[in-house]
Amino acid sequence: xxxxxTLALLLENTAGSLSRVAGLFSAxxxxxxxxxxxxxxxxxxxxxxxxxxxxxxIIDQIVKQLNKLIDVIVLVDLSDGLRxxxxxxxxxxxxxxDLEKDKILKAVGKLEGALLDTTEGVSTAEITGSxxxxxxxxxxxxxxxxxxxxxxxxxxxxxxKSLNSK
Amino acid sequence: xxxxxxxxxxFVKALSDEGVEFLFGYPGGAVLHIxxxxxxxxxxxxxxxxxxxxxxxxxDGYARACGRPGVVLVTSGPGATNAVTxxxxxxxDSIPMVVFTGQVSTALIGNDAxxxxxxxxxxxxxxxxxxxxxxxxxxAETIKKAFYVASTGRPGPVVVDLPxxxxxxxxxxxxxxxxxxxxxxxxVDGDPEQIHRACDLLxxxxxxxxxxxGGAVIGNASxxxxxxxxxxxYPVTQTLMGLGAYPGSDPQFVGMLGMHGxxxxxxxxxxxxxxxxxxxxxxxxxxxxxxxxxxxxxIIHIDIDPASISKNVYVDVPIVGGVRSxxxxxxxxxxxxxxxxxxxxxxxxxxxxxxxxxxxxxxxDKTSKLIKPQSVIEALHKVTDGDAYITSDVGQHQMWAAQxxxxxxxxxxINSGGLGTMGFGLPAAIGVQLAFPDSVVACVTGEASFxxxxxxxxxxxxxxxxxxxxxxxxxxxxxxxQWQEFFYESRYSNSYMDALPDFVxxxxxxxxxxxxxxxxxxxxxxxxxxxxxxxxxxxxxxxxDQTENVYPMIAAGKGQHEMHLATDDxxxx
Ligand SMILES: Cc1ncc(C[n+]2csc(CCOP(=O)(O)OP(=O)(O)O)c2C)c(N)n1
Numbered sequence: 001x002x003x004x005x006t007l008a009l010l011l012e013n014t015a016g017s018l019s020r021v022a023g024l025f026s027a028x029x030x031x032x033x034x035x036x037x038x039x040x041x042x043x044x045x046x047x048x049x050x051x052x053x054x055x056x057x058i059i060d061q062i063v064k065q066l067n068k069l070i071d072v073i074v075l076v077d078l079s080d081g082l083r084x085x086x087x088x089x090x091x092x093x094x095x096x097x098d099l100e101k102d103k104i105l106k107a108v109g110k111l112e113g114a115l116l117d118t119t120e121g122v123s124t125a126e127i128t129g130s131x132x133x134x135x136x137x138x139x140x141x142x143x144x145x146x147x148x149x150x151x152x153x154x155x156x157x158x159x160x161k162s163l164n165s166k
Numbered sequence: 167x168x169x170x171x172x173x174x175x176x177f178v179k180a181l182s183d184e185g186v187e188f189l190f191g192y193p194g195g196a197v198l199h200i201x202x203x204x205x206x207x208x209x210x211x212x213x214x215x216x217x218x219x220x221x222x223x224x225x226d227g228y229a230r231a232c233g234r235p236g237v238v239l240v241t242s243g244p245g246a247t248n249a250v251t252x253x254x255x256x257x258x259d260s261i262p263m264v265v266f267t268g269q270v271s272t273a274l275i276g277n278d279a280x281x282x283x284x285x286x287x288x289x290x291x292x293x294x295x296x297x298x299x300x301x302x303x304x305x306a307e308t309i310k311k312a313f314y315v316a317s318t319g320r321p322g323p324v325v326v327d328l329p330x331x332x333x334x335x336x337x338x339x340x341x342x343x344x345x346x347x348x349x350x351x352x353x354v355d356g357d358p359e360q361i362h363r364a365c366d367l368l369x370x371x372x373x374x375x376x377x378x379x380g381g382a383v384i385g386n387a388s389x390x391x392x393x394x395x396x397x398x399x400y401p402v403t404q405t406l407m408g409l410g411a412y413p414g415s416d417p418q419f420v421g422m423l424g425m426h427g428x429x430x431x432x433x434x435x436x437x438x439x440x441x442x443x444x445x446x447x448x449x450x451x452x453x454x455x456x457x458x459x460x461x462x463x464x465i466i467h468i469d470i471d472p473a474s475i476s477k478n479v480y481v482d483v484p485i486v487g488g489v490r491s492x493x494x495x496x497x498x499x500x501x502x503x504x505x506x507x508x509x510x511x512x513x514x515x516x517x518x519x520x521x522x523x524x525x526x527x528x529x530x531d532k533t534s535k536l537i538k539p540q541s542v543i544e545a546l547h548k549v550t551d552g553d554a555y556i557t558s559d560v561g562q563h564q565m566w567a568a569q570x571x572x573x574x575x576x577x578x579x580i581n582s583g584g585l586g587t588m589g590f591g592l593p594a595a596i597g598v599q600l601a602f603p604d605s606v607v608a609c610v611t612g613e614a615s616f617x618x619x620x621x622x623x624x625x626x627x628x629x630x631x632x633x634x635x636x637x638x639x640x641x642x643x644x645x646x647x648q649w650q651e652f653f654y655e656s657r658y659s660n661s662y663m664d665a666l667p668d669f670v671x672x673x674x675x676x677x678x679x680x681x682x683x684x685x686x687x688x689x690x691x692x693x694x695x696x697x698x699x700x701x702x703x704x705x706x707x708x709x710x711d712q713t714e715n716v717y718p719m720i721a722a723g724k725g726q727h728e729m730h731l732a733t734d735d736x737x738x739x
Contacts, residue, residue: 011349015298016286016290016296016298019287019290020290023290023291027291043392057476057480060476061477063471064472064473066475067472068471068472068473069294069296070315070347070349070350071349072349073348073349148336
């Protein structure tokens with residue numbers, strides 16, 4: 001009965017607000033699969049995307065408890081409607097011969113990623129996509145990976161709805 | 167240009183503009199600028215406690231009794247950490263409180279400076295919100311916000327951390343009249359559609375039950391609750407936190423529910439078909455085993471905090487809103503529906519409840535040669551005309567006070583329900599007595615709990631607080647002993663209170679009066695004598711029957727219908 005939900009939040013861009021959210025998840029033993037946060041066009045407001053999972057009852061509690069935090073201005077469960085979700089992957093891959101390099105370039109091409117650099121047999125690439133697509137990419141090139149960094153999921157509702165207007 | 171004030175002056179002025187009467191506190195390096203300003207004025211009265219835990223409990227007791235937020239000032243580091251237990255206590259019971267903690271200067275924060283702790287970090291999980299004031303320009307507005315957040319919506323404690331340099335810096339002062347926060351909009355009115363659904367469900371109930379909690383007390387909904395219950399004529403039960411919102415002596419009241427609730431209240435909960443929860447949160451001490459909780463009931467839940475609804479138990483009709491305004495609307499809906507409750511069915515239901523009640527689950531041995539603790543509480547009720555403010559500590563004495571002191575008014579029963587903090591009773595009584603200097607205030611305690619904040623006897627002397635301490639001295643941590651008797655084959659591991667002080671001499675050495683009572687025949691006389699001493703604090707050390715247990719009892723993990731009773735000490739199904 002575990003469901004995965006993507007929650008988008010606007011919160012006060014103050015020193016403690018991130019730790020309030022993180023603290024809530026740890027204190028109540030909720031899952032965080034990913035969390036990303038950055039200021040919005042209004043520098044006093046941050047936007048956070050949290051991907052979490054749990055039973056419908058737990059998800060209901062997570063939404064209510066987050067809404068209860070004084071720093072949270074608005075929260076939308078993106079999983080309730082049409083949305084776009086994207087994650088960014090930066091990855092460094094080693095290739096000792098052309099065959100390996102070819103395999104990497106093919107994988108990058110398949111996901112419409114971009115090759116950023118190749119130095120001393122190491123290529124760095126950037127790929128955006130859904131988390132599932134990035135997972136698939138990582139599987140394809142797994143044995144070549146030197147290092148990777150993922151942004152965590154970002155999400156927006158599609159159409160005229162927005163968190164600012166809620 | 168406006169007059170420039172130092173942060174410390176702004177602090178004191180803001181409290182006075184906020185209408186704060188009492189500031190419960192204890193000084194130290196980080197708050198000395200503030201103490202200097204306190205010295206120079208007489209609007210805000212500072213109450214010097216003997217331990218910061220005492221300050222928070224006293225402020226908490228004040229808030230519970232009069233409804234206005236309690237206010238605390240402590241220094242940084244150990245001052246702040248000592249206050250944490252009291253902050254958590256208030257948080258669990260949704261008590262409005264504003265706690266100001268000193269902090270090292272902003273330039274030193276994060277340097278492991280002398281008496282530095284991350285107060286905002288330490289208190290985060292046990293406050294409604296907290297603030298670190300980094301600029302003196304933000305001070306007045308932050309104080310306003312703190313009071314606003316603490317006292318609106320579901321109330322709770324708010325901590326404001328004040329670096330020392332902020333209290334020294336200067337700026338112009340004006341106290342905001344109102345404050346709005348884009349991220350905080352507490353709900354008030356319930357959804358009319360849900361109120362109608364609730365009304366329909368209530369009027370078609372055959373075996374209805376009203377289950378009221380602390381929200382009815384904190385939300386000042388006593389009058390509306392009473393009207394609601396009278397309109398319908400349904401049975402009412404209350405939680406430990408809710409006692410007094412509905413009069414305990416009313417025939418519709420079937421007693422407290424939960425772990426030590428009455429047989430009739432718990433059986434009625436188990437068998438009801440429509441349950442309305444009013445500002446109660448389905449705590450595990452109330453529900454017992456969730457799988458077995460109210461198996462047949464459709465549930466309506468009124469609560470100001472949406473997160474309390476469907477948290478432990480699925481609710482059919484959720485109503486988010488202030489208990490008082492929702493009950494008003496609900497009463498109106500019932501009156502204007504032109505419908506009446508289903509008389510025939512509810513008469514049968516009442517007959518069933520009376521049958522359960524005929525078990526007289528609160529009866530106890532009245533012929534014993536030892537003082538029965540229950541009898542002391544009953545006598546206390548008689549001697550105080552049932553009209554005293556009763557604070558309590560945590561343990562068996564707390565349950566007996568809840569069971570046997572019939573509370574007819576809200577805010578008279580003051581105890582730490584959610585956190586169960588031993589040491590709460592005496593300092594809480596300080597806050598209550600300050601809020602109501604002409605009222606009778608008694609602290610029901612046990613010899614173990616009493617010793618956890620006993621230093622506050624000194625505070626009581628300093629401010630002439632004529633509290634009556636009713637200590638039920640069973641020479642055990644009685645509640646622990648009871649669990650060990652039931653669940654650990656009477657292995658009384660470390661629950662015996664050895665090396666007790668002479669409480670009479672102890673009271674005297676603090677400048678008060680002490681009494682020791684060990685004969686059942688002396689109980690009433692002693693209480694009359696003590697309560698006759700209107701301007702003195704009296705410590706009454708009642709030497710009670712050590713073997714007495716709190717009944718009825720639902721063991722952890724059992725259903726509400728599976729109770730231990732005193733009479734037969736066997737499980738009923
Ligand atoms: C600060 C704190 N520590 C421990 C406990 C666990 N505890 C609950 S009741 C109790 C015994 C209380 O003994 P006493 O105050 O003598 O009251 P009695 O049960 O004997 O009436 C203890 C130790 C607690 N509630 N609070």
